Amino acid sequence: MSEINSDRDTFPKLLEHHAKVRGDRPALREKDLGIWQTWTWRDYADEVRALACGLAGQGFKRGDHLAVVGDNRPRLYAAMCAAQCLGGIATPLYQDAVAAEMAFPIQNAEIEHALVEDQEQVDKLLEILPKCPTLKHIYYDDPRGLRHYGQRELMGYEKLLEIGRESLRRDAAFLETEIAKGAGGDTAAMFFTSGTTGTPKGVVLTHAALIDRAKAAAEMEHLTDTDVVLAYLPPAWIGQNIFSYAQPLVSGYSICCPESAETVMSDMREIGPTYYFGPPRVFEALLTQVTIRMEDASRAKRWLYRRFMDLAQRVGGALLDGKPVGAVDRLLYRVGDLLLYGPLRNVLGMSRVRIAYTAGEAIGPDLFRFYRSIGINLKQLYGSTETSVFVCIQPDGQVKADTVGPAVKGVELRFTPERELLIRSPGLFKEYYKNPQATMEAKDPQGWFHTGDAGFVDADGHLKIIDRVKDVGRLSDGTLFAPKYLENKLKFFPYIKEAVAFGHSRDRVCAFINMDMEAVGNWAEKRNLPYAGYVDLASRDEVYDLIRECVEKVNADLSAEPELAGSQIQRFLVLHKELDPDDGELTRTRKVRRGHIADRYASLVDALYAGAATVHVEAQVRYEDGRTGTVSADVKVRDAKVFPPAAVRKAA
Amino acid sequence: MQESELPEGRLREAARSSRIGAPILAVEGVSLSFGGVRALADVSFDVREHEIRAIIGPNGAGKSSMLNVINGVYHPQQGTIRYLGRTHHDMDSHEVAQSGIARTFQNLALFKGMTVLENIMTGRTLKMRSSLLLQALRIGPALREEIEHRTVVENIIDFLEIQAYRKTPVGRLPYGLQKRVDLARALAMEPRVLLLDEPMAGMNVEEKQDMCRFILDVNDQFGTTIVLIEHDMSVVMDISDRVVVLDYGKKIGDGTPDEVRANQAVIEAYLGVSH
DSSP states (O other): OOOOOGGGSSHHHHHHHHHHHSTTSEEEEEEETTEEEEEEHHHHHHHHHHHHHHHHHTTOOTTOEEEEESSSOHHHHHHHHHHHHTTOEEEEEOTTSOHHHHHHHHHHTTOOEEEESSHHHHHHHHHHGGGOTTOOEEEESOOTTOTTOOOTTEEEHHHHHHHHHHHHHHOSHHHHHHHHHOOTTSEEEEEEOOOSSSSOOEEEEEHHHHHHHHHHHHHHHTOOTTOEEEOOSOTTSHHHHIIIIIHHHHHOOEEEEOSSGGGHHHHHHHHOOSEEEEOHHHHHHHHHHHHHHHHTSOHHHHHHHHHHHHHIIIIIHHHHTTOOOOHHHHHHHHHHIIIIIHHHHHHTTOTTOSEEEEOSSOOOHHHHHHHHHTTOOEEEEEOOGGGTSOSEEOOTTOOOTTOOOSBOTTOEEEEOTTOEEEEEOTTOOOEETTOHHHHHHHBOTTOOEEEEEEEEEOTTSOEEEEEETTTOEEOTTOOEEOHHHHHHHHHTSTTEEEEEEEOTTSSSEEEEEEEOHHHHHHHHHHTTOOOSSHHHHHTOHHHHHHHHHHHHHHHHHHHTSTTTGGGOEEEEEEOSSOOOGGGTSBOTTOOBOHHHHHHHTHHHHHHHHHTOSEEEEEEEEEOTTSOEEEEEEEEEEEEOOOOOOSSSSOOO | OHHHHSOHHHHHHHHHHTTOOSEEEEEEEEEEEETTEEEEEEEEEEEETTOEEEEEOSTTSSHHHHHHHHHTSSOOSEEEEEETTEEESOOOHHHHHHTTEEEOOTTOOOOTTSBHHHHHHHTTGGGOOSOHHHHHHTOHHHHHHHHHHHHHHHHHHHHTTOGGGTTSBGGGSOHHHHHHHHHHHHHHTOOSEEEEESTTTTOOHHHHHHHHHHHHHHHHHHOOEEEEEESOHHHHHHHOSEEEEEETTEEEEEEOHHHHHHOHHHHHHHHOOOO
16 A cells, blocks of 8 residues: 555645646646646645635535536535535536436535536536435526526635635635545545446545555556646546546646547647546547548558558557567668658547546457557556546557556456456445445455456466456357457447447347448548438448448357357448437446447347338437437348358367 | 416416506617618607517518617618617717617627627627736736626527537537627627628528527526617517517607507518409
8 A cells, every 4th residue: 555645635735736836837738718727735725825825714524425517627626625625525426418317416415505507507517406306506607698587596716715805804714624534434426427338426535545545556657747637538437537636637648628528639739648548439530530530641651651551560569568570671661760660659639648548438449459559558457436536547568459467556356157257455445335235245244345347367467457247248048149249340440339248148249330420421522422411421322331240250260269258249230320328228437338228129139030121210318408319210221241260270 | 376376478468568658669760771771761669678679570671770770870861760869860889888778680790700709799889998918817806806707708609599509600609609699799798789781591490499598588587678670570579578560761660569560550461462
């Protein structure tokens, strides 16, 4: 267990420490009105102090939860820390959740105070106000559009700050005592899990747990206060929060908040982060963009790209790992770096990236290799909300595409006979809020956390995750069926955005495919293929042929792996709508909710197995403003070619 | 608590109607013809400060001509325009712009090769004081002035949520966004009265909703009086305070959206009458 200084055992104390030690260094940057505005550590601490006093003046007490709803904004991070100054619990909520989804966390944590970004969030909270009688105070950062809102619950951020500054002038000692009262064992934050199953659960994390894990990872990666992170994912997800709140407070590095969600790419190029984190889908989207743009490039450039990417695939990863590479290849790679890899890293905004992580889901091996081959130190890590993220990290020089690395200092791993992974670490959560039943199921009396993931530790001590324990299934003839493995293989194709594979207890494997509108649309345009919209394009025979080629390539791949050759995809269909978290088909972190999809599209699943050529489907969709409508379509079902197992010794 | 049970729309309406002031623009007995064609015949109406005033009518009703008259592009043969108490019937468009009336165009008149930022900056032309030479050299007062103008423009970019396209040439943007840039340029003049010529034409439903929200926000935030021409009845009825209906150059209705909707002459003009 890494040691924690007793005068730096909570986040507010860490903030005070940085304000003293590196007061003039940047802590937070935000692009506002086209210019990057900087908050130094001293500014950050001043803002937090005033805000904390403001909250105290409004009746915020020790042990209260402060709901924080909005995008990555310095003020919202300051609010989290302000709540913690008073011994309160920061509770970030997903800013893109619809109003109804917000009601549960607010009722569950009996939230009285909420600090939100703008009118959009205020409207949502006002909508659920009748259902949330505890909610008494709503503070908003951006006053735009709120001028005529007369509700008593509302107060502007500036006003709150003013109240705080006033009381800080009157009594400066109050806050210092409050901060000093805090201890490492206090609850720091509560994150609601995205709820792949059932209602969300509030995961209670202490200062000690978060600080310990953030510190262990920072030590391992040698983070310093010169590192820079771009905060662009939902702050309610611990995967973002640990990198943009907990770890900067531990290491003293600075974070940057992009101007808006649409400008992330260009903001990233301007900032040039050194430390980067993204779930696989982000890396996938970036690669899709690169691939599309390369397809539009001139023939000479395409040729150059292909040649050098082949070289990079061969030696790039090895060079990054410091393995021996021939002199000619080394020289050629140097040329490639000048002509292609360097500019490409620059376009991706990753020229200065020293460490990049991906987590949240398994990453396709080809996708993973692509980034490493062009010289970006992309590594996998394993963790969850319940473990304060850092459980396993791939150390530099020991990066393998199919594992998530060895356990980070302080973590113990164990497996049940069903291959379920158990974890014990100082970073474990305290409990699920007001849910002792769930806490007991997840954490046994010896302190082992049951992850629900199936995996094993390989010969080098690296953890390898195959799938969720409950998802790993078998076909009716006993063949192993790992749906996520198949889906990830499919999703590597730029034309496929999501895939859902079915096969447990059935005689064969079938799949739903969700095409990538951008990539397929571009492809169709180049072929002069007219289409009216998503539904129309998805039902085109040409698109089906395109997708079938992808499925068959996956099948060919699978046929080479003796254990999985029996789970090749025999039939598939292209869904008529994009899977969407608003319709409950994906979680807020965009993981496929397999069970829900199978229920919702039962008629489609039946058609896959019954052998029908087309099927009519009607589905309810929820628009961003909360209204609902229906989409109906005739969906075609097609067969894909299955390859005989390549190995002579057929799986028995 | 009672307030929070009111839908947002009604709250807004109530708050806004209390803000609407005295008439600042009045059109009195305006007639306009091009040779034998009578575009406008004896049209009168007024626009109050801070309100959203719509002019609607079927194709060829004379809506754009009406706007061009207010704007000073056309000079009516009869009638007068009273703006801020001053009467005029032959101001040219430059003078009108200087007096605080800005407009957008139905068929977009943006500089396609210039970036979004540059296009919006052109909206500040009337406010630039330093000489062309100083501006070209970007020295001294010209530089200070440019920074001031840029601040105003950045605020508008932020307001209309087009930060992602700041440096993109306008010609490469989709139509809905070009319309937004057009609005941004008009706003850069910091107008008192904003004339919008079919701001929603050719847009899909989502783009229309966005534009409605921006129009309401502009009116709310800056207190700008808005005169709006629109073809799409449903949109107009949702956001306007008062509506004028033109048909073949004549005013056939004037009043709140509800009154206009119930007006028999309007229904006939839009839906036709069986003879």
